[in-house]
Amino acid sequence: MSRRVLVGVVAVVLVVGIGVGLALFQPWRLVTTRTADEALLVPTSSAGAVVVPTTPSAAPVAPAPSSAASSVPAVPAGPVALASGPFRSLEHATTGSATLVRLADGGHAVQFEGLDTSDGPDLYVYLSDKPSDSAESAFGSGFTSLGELKANQGNQVYPVPADAALEDVRSVVIWCKRFSAGFAVAPLERA
Structure with a gap:
């Protein structure tokens, strides 16, 4: 294999490797917000x-209705x-x-x-x-x-x-x- 072909193959592999690395790691995201x-x-x-709230009574509750449904716990x-x-x-x-x-x-x-x-x-x-x-x-x-x-x-x-x-x-x-x-x-x- 000639030196020129070898350099070309190495360059292609390097470019592909850098491209894959950038796609996976997305290093620019370390400086984006x-x-x-x-x-x-x-x-x-x-x-x-x-x-x-530390106790159930500390939680805000809706006013209890005055009907027979008042036995239902407040939400x-x-x-x-x-x-x-x-x-x-x-x-x-x-x-x-x-x-x-x-x-x-x-x-x-x-x-x-x-x-x-x-x-x-x-x-x-x-x-x-x-x-x-x-x-x-x-x-x-x-x-x-x-x-x-x-x-x-x-x-x-x-x-x-x-x-x-x-x-x-x-x-x-x-x-x-x-x-x-x-x-x-x-x-x-x-x-």
């Missing part, structure tokens, strides 16, 4: 912490925070908090407040049955997916599927599916 500014479901204190008038915690960084420095919220209609959602993490390819939000202090590798199984991460910064809300086993939920994770890596985890254990 996507911001969300969705309305939060539950109020926060002046310090930015979510107000989580919260609006969203109620069930569990909340700050993010712990895993592979990428992350700040902000996550809150599991029971909606007035009986459904559930998870809200992120003040999220700030790296952007990355293939990021998802998972509800996990693992405690937030587990090793990073533990979060790749035993989860319910809430979908793709909407943005790497800001406030955002994720509906929880009706069939999710919330009694097993211990944390929420930002997970990179492509590389099986956790960006961050926050506890969602009820008090």
Whole structure:
């Protein structure tokens, strides 16, 4: 094989390798930012912490009707925070908090407040049955997916599927599916 052909083959292999590497790793995402500014479901204190009721009586309730139906337990008038915690960084420095919220209609959602993490390819939000202090590798199984991460910064809300086993939920994770890596985890254990 002539030297010219060898150089041509090496150049083609190098270009293809660089192209595949760029497509997989998307290194520019380390310096890009996507911001969300969705309305939060539950109020926060002046310090930015979510107000989580510690007793059932602390939750807002609708006025009880004066008819015979008053024996039915009162339903919260609006969203109620069930569990909340700050993010712990895993592979990428992350700040902000996550809150599991029971909606007035009986459904559930998870809200992120003040999220700030790296952007990355293939990021998802998972509800996990693992405690937030587990090793990073533990979060790749035993989860319910809430979908793709909407943005790497800001406030955002994720509906929880009706069939999710919330009694097993211990944390929420930002997970990179492509590389099986956790960006961050926050506890969602009820008090």
